[in-house]
Amino acid sequence: MKYKLIALDLDGTLKNSDNQITAKTKEALIEVQKQGVKIVLASGRPTAGLRHEAKELLLDEFGGYLLSFNGARVGTVPNQETVYEQTLSIEEAKKVYTQAKQYNLACMTYKNDSIYTEDIDDEYVCIEAKINDIRKYQVSSFIDILENPIHKVLLTGTPEYIASIEEEFKKPFGNELSIYRSAPFFLEVMAKNIDKAASLDRLAKSLGIKQEEVIAFGDGYNDLSMIEYAGLGVAMENAVEEVKQRAKVVTKSNNEDGIAYVLSQIYEGVEY
Structure with a gap:
């Protein structure tokens, strides 16, 4: 072969x-x-x-x-x-953000080759910025930056916490989105079937x-x-x-x- x-x-x-x-x-x-x-x-x-x-x-x-x-x-x-x-639609991204806040997860996305987040000092947001060698920007409102569809929302928490809430977090979305872990402290959210x-x-x-x-x-x-x-x-x-x-x-x-x-x-x- x-x-x-x-x-x-x-x-x-x-x-x-x-x-x-x-x-x-x-x-x-x-x-x-x-x-x-x-x-x-x-x-x-x-x-x-x-x-x-x-x-x-x-x-x-x-x-x-x-x-x-x-x-x-x-x-x-x-x-x-x-x-x-x-991409994720603006409405889908907003729903993910609202759910993330209920679970006290840090939330970020990408725009102009940079990270945008309300949680700029979060340990795992800093890891993501370092891994990718890209800048991070603090925003007052995550929802306000959602002017266009986006590729991904990345959620962060301690590995133990992410593992404990992953299935429960996903339930409201059914099969509407693709949600799964990459690193133990990252929960990735993309469009359906991605x-x-x-x-x-x-x-x-x-x-x-x-x-x-x-x-x-x-x-x-x-x-x-x-x-x-x-x-x-x-x-x-x-x-x-x-x-x-x-x-x-x-x-x-x-x-x-x-x-x-x-x-x-x-x-x-x-x-x-």
């Missing part, structure tokens, strides 16, 4: 515990691109939060893709043409690539759908247990070049 498209989660997968892409993993991914394989960075991050990694992996040179907001947007590198996009698998499938079809020709690497809950979707779904050794159980392969950890380890067994010229 010749795999033609590789989807990569970032944090905990592509990047090690020092928030770096190791030299070995970088070399492996550049080599497969030389062989005509397309790379898509598939993350819950906003599009702006993927720019450094895209440049580092030479996606602008080889023509890669960015699947951001957990799949609410898919675009090309380097010209950022939209392949697929699905997840990494659905958007990865749209991208693959637009490229004439079959489902069985896709590899997906991940470690977190929001990677489950694409790992189950891909012809070869790969969980990192450091992945949450549910991801490892559903993956076809469990590779070495993100600190042990687990991506390069798998690719070296599939593609000639890739060393581990």
